[in-house]
Amino acid sequence: MSWFYLTTFIPLLYAILVPIFYRHFPRIHTGWFVLPIPIGLFACLIRQIPLIAKDSPLVHTVSWIPHLNINYTVYVDGLTLIFGLIITGIGALVVLYSIYYLLKEREALGNFYVYLLLFMGAMLGVVSSDNVLVLYMFWELTSISSFLLIAFWYQRKASRYGAQKALLITVFGGFCMLAGFLILANITDTFSIRQMIQHADKITGQSLFVPAMILILLGAFTKSAQFPFHIWLPDAMEAPTPISAYLHSATMVKAGIYLIARFTPIFGGNMVWFWLVSGIGLITLFWGSFSAVKQVDLKALLAYSTVSQLGMIVCLLGLGSAAYSGPGEAAILSITAILAAIFHLINHSTFKGSLFMVVGIIDRLSGTRDLRRLGGLMNMMPITFTLAIIGSFSMAGLPPFNGFLSKELFFTSLLNTSQLEIFHLDKWSPLFPIVAWLASIFTFIYCMIIAFRPFLGKHQPHKLAKKIQRAPWGMLLPPTLLAFLIILFFFFPNVLAQYLFLPAISSILPGVMEADLSIEPIKAWHGWTPELFMTMGIIAVGFALFLLFPKWSKVFGRLPLWFTFNYMYDKLLLAIEIASQRITRKYMTGFIRDYLSYIFFFFIVILAGMIFILNSFTFNPTANSPVSIYEFLLCLALVASALLVLCARTRIIAIIGLGVMGYLMIMFFVIFRAPDLALTQLVVETVTTVLFLLCLYFLPKLEKEINKLGFKITNLVFSLGVGILVTIMALSAQGNRLFQPISRFYENAYELAGAKNIVNSILVDFRGFDTMLEILVFCIGGIGVYTLIKIGLTER
Amino acid sequence: MGLNNDVILQTVSKVAFFIILAFATHLFIGGHHNPGGGFVGGLVVASALTLLILAFDLKSLEEVSKINYQTLGIAGVIIAVGTGMSSLIFHEPFLNQTFGIINLPILGETEYVTAIVFDTGVALAVLGTALSIITTISEDVCKWRQ
Structure with missing residues (x-):
């Protein structure tokens, strides 16, 4: 493989x-x-x-x-x-x-x-x-x-x-x-x-066990809505x-x-995990199905129903994690929950996929998804209607569709769990089946809404944007295949169980399944069990409520606006936006000199502070080689050109002064035998000087417009600070040797990379990752310049 | 620009351009054993083209060669990243390079290095990006002057 x-x-x-x-x-x-x-x-x-x-x-x-x-x-x-x-x-x-x-x-x-x-x-x-x-x-x-x-x-x-x-x-x-x-x-x-x-087992005892769990769960919960x-x-x-x-x-x-x-x-086997996963799942199951009923947009309805079904699967996984709490009864009972979770996972994909496709067909052919405008489509789209019936009946948990089987398993595992005596379940045991039962009633109601509201009732062509045509086969084929699977899974669930569920369960519960590697075959008929009575109750109550829906739908209007999470999200987002705008405006002045002063300030404070704290300033000139006369002269020339930049009256002289400094640096590289650096510096210096000259046109005339004493003193402090600090660092770097130098490794460049030029082999081979990211950043920068200027050109 | 009419500069840069290009090629290929490499090589080519832009103007350069420098730079990055990926095919970690010696018909024993492909990417990226910055800015200058 x-x-x-x-x-x-x-x-x-x-x-x-x-x-x-x-x-x-x-x-x-x-x-x-x-x-x-x-x-x-x-x-x-x-x-x-x-x-x-x-x-x-x-x-x-x-x-x-x-x-x-x-x-x-x-x-x-x-x-x-x-x-x-x-x-x-x-x-x-x-x-x-x-x-x-x-x-x-x-x-x-x-x-x-x-x-x-x-x-x-x-x-x-x-x-x-x-x-x-x-x-x-x-x-x-x-x-x-x-x-x-x-x-x-x-x-x-x-x-x-x-x-x-x-x-x-x-x-x-x-x-x-x-x-x-x-x-x-x-x-x-x-x-x-x-x-x-x-x-x-090593993780369980750690103090960071619960934080890690909650953080990972946050990832899962946000993704799974x-x-x-x-x-x-x-x-x-x-x-x-x-x-x-x-x-x-x-x-x-x-x-x-x-x-x-x-x-x-x-x-798994931890109480916090069990309660968080199953509890949040249960709340989501209920809240999703409850909110779904009030929706008038078909897709929004399906969205909330997805939320609710996801909650159900999460809840099942939470219940199943009890398998780790100990051997024996809990383990066997929990396997049912995991089985139900996996089974429902597959079922949900089939029926929800087909339902979404059905809604897409309705939307495309009629031009709306609004339940208030749809009705009486049964005669016009008989195939779509059939598909909607199959999908939503499966979602409601009716036989002979696969949703029935996983729903029954869901109830079984809920009832199982309420008998367990772990994690303080004995106090809260009835909670799970009751909430789930209520949620299932709402599930049943919204399933009926999807199945019947658009298709039965009176057709109102004047409310629709389009005249209804036949659906193309390509749109009907995928949901039909899924509907076929829905029925197939109902009749042959154990084939799936054998080949798919069993391996999946053993990978979710690796330790547990080895001891007891079998699951009971999934059956549609268990006899007159509590699960069946629950389902029958759901159908009876749900159908009654569906018929009476217009009477009690006002309940939803009672909830205050501010109570919804959407409202809180919007407010929070707005608050964050305003706050960050305020903070940003405080320091983003638009003047480069301000930004530079921030950078230099932190540079001085942090580095000088570190040198002071570590007391790492050393100056030991004894090991230095003697300074020859031309090195001395070069230094003098560097200082002179720096002074030239400072005293320049026009920008062009300043630029030339900078260029002189750059070229003098090259001389140093040559003297200290770093030809690669010298070459690169030479070309870079040339190209940047040209760039400077190009930009010269845009810059305002160099005027000493600001003559305030405070401004000058700040500049003096910053420049002196940076200059002295860099000098100190350069001097102490020689005296402090904290690590073995890594250059020994690169000296083997010829054996390792077949290159006699160590610098180049570092660039393209040893530290190729750095180079790759550097050119990437460089390229992004170039694109940035290009777009900024091009946008500027078109707007002018 | 377009205001340049310096005959001496133009004549010299016509000749110098090719000398610089030859030098750049030398730097690029020789980079494995001698000073040089993709970065410098690319930059030297960029400076040669910049010389042309300075001596003549952007339009004349565009008439001669219609290279889109953004594309060139991006192509360079893609080549560099692509060589990194290709080492995965040989079950080697990302960006692993190798080298060896093969016998070529005329050249005899020649060393080959996979790093040269990566270096080509670096050279193209540097060349493309540097020139795209210079050309866009100088284009902007032209628009301003008009």
Whole structure:
């Protein structure tokens, strides 16, 4: 499997080609060029299933920065495989769907598919990286590509607002997560997740255990839109519908779930983890479904329903972490929760993906997603109606759809958990089933709204912007395939369990599953169990409330405006903006001399302070070689040219004086036998002098306009301070030798790099990374100059 | 600019340009064993072109060569980063360089270094960026004078 680790990079590399296709084949929809990538990757991953089901994960390491312990390690086990299949499978369907959703005449398809492929690659990277820093890198790449995709229609204000919100919240979480990773890496002395898991017992006792856990959870919760960070998800619905279906229901928001699952072996069994994960999940489950009911925009409704379903999965993972609390009953019961989480993860991707596509069809054909304007579409779009029924009934947890099975498992694990006697559960045991039951009622209501409100009732063509036409097959095929899967999973859940769930569970619960490597087969009919009665209660109460909806919907209007998290977010953002503006205005005066004085001030204070504190000033001239006469003369000439700069009356003389100083420095380099430095300095000096001369035209006449004494004294203090400090540093540097000089290593340049020129081999080989970043920065600077001046030119 | 009419400067720089270019090539290729390298090489080429700009003007240079210096600089960066990536294909850490000796038909035993590719990137990046800064600023100057 030596090539397998490249799968992550295929979408990223292919993204480079997309603009070429877009430009050179304008008559073919760019999506057709992209489609083979997810399909091919999906096929690749399918082929890995039997191998991984035998409990032999694929590992491949490419060393990246080995001396910093950062390697690109691909680790594919059951959990990764499930996520990989979802990412590529739904990805393929979404790309197909988008070909018909986005018109090639109107949209910037090149950008769209580049972002999409970036996202796909990043997501695959997140789920397959074993190194936490690599994982973090891909994690942030998903945030950025998601930002770009939400703002795809950047002309709209709402898109920009939603994109910014999503970026701020997820990147905030990402930073927290990075801090958590670093704490963990510090404790365990490794960046590899697998090795962290091996050292899990070492982590548990640490004082930073809980902070690290909370930081990592913040990353997961922000990404997976958990309460109270869920507010970005509904606003992200401004993205094109294929993106909502892909990122904001099936894949990206599941990255947080992946993270929780991945770190369960480390943190699982801890009370704080158990209560945080399951508690926040439960709150999110309830709040999401409660808020979904009041939405009038179909996509917003689906967004809140996604929030709620994600909460359910997170809650299940929290309950499942109890498996680590001890052997015996708890472990066996908790496995059910993990099984339910994974099962629902897959189910959610199928039904939510298909529902989003259905909403996209409604939106495209009728021109609106507003529930108040839609109605009676059943006769016009019978296939879409069927798909909506299948998707939403599955989401509501009705048979014969896969949602029913995972919902039943959910109730089972809730009831199981309430019997446990760990983590003070005995006091709060009834809480879980009751809240979940209430949430499920709301879930049922909004599912009915999606299934029936747009399709039944009276058709109101005057409220619609468009006349309804037939949906193209390309838009119907992907949701139909998903609907097919929904039913298939209901009838054959144990095939999935055998090949996908079992390996995934054993990777979430590595220690526990070895002892008891079997799960009960998933059955649709358990007999007259409490779970079934709960479901029946939900259907009865939910249906009644759905019919009476107009009567009690006023409840939502009662909530005060300031109470919403959106309001708080907006206020907070505004406050931060104003505060930072005020602070910035304080010190950003626009005068270079002010900025220079800040820099020099801190330079003097910090360095002089350090020299004083460390008492490191030494002056020992005995070891120096004697100063020859021409060195002395050169020094004199340098001082003279510096004085010339100071006394110059016109700028051109000052520039020439500076040039003289530069060339005299070159002489020093030559004397001290540093030809490379001399050469570089020579050319740099020449080019900068030319640049100076070019800019001369813009500068005002050199006038000694400021003659205030205070100004002059400040300048004197700064210049004297910097001058004396640099002299002291130069003198003491000779006397203080704290480390072995590293130059010995470079003297072997000929053996190591085949180069007789040490300087050059340092530049291109030993410290090639530095050079690469330097030229990158240089190039960015050049682009900056170019854009600043070009923008200035066009505005004038 | 465009105000330059210095015959001596123009005649000399026509000849000097090629001498400087030859020197730059020497610096670039010889950089592995002797003083020089991509950075200086690129910068010397930039200074040669700057000399032309000073002696004639920007327009004449643009008439002779229609190189987009931004693209050149970016291409340089991409080459430099790309060589770093390519070492990954050989299961080596990022930016690993290697060297060896091969027998070429006419030249005989020749040393080859992969670092030269990276150095090419450095040279192009430096050349492109330096010139793009100089040309944009001097273009700006021209616009101002008009």
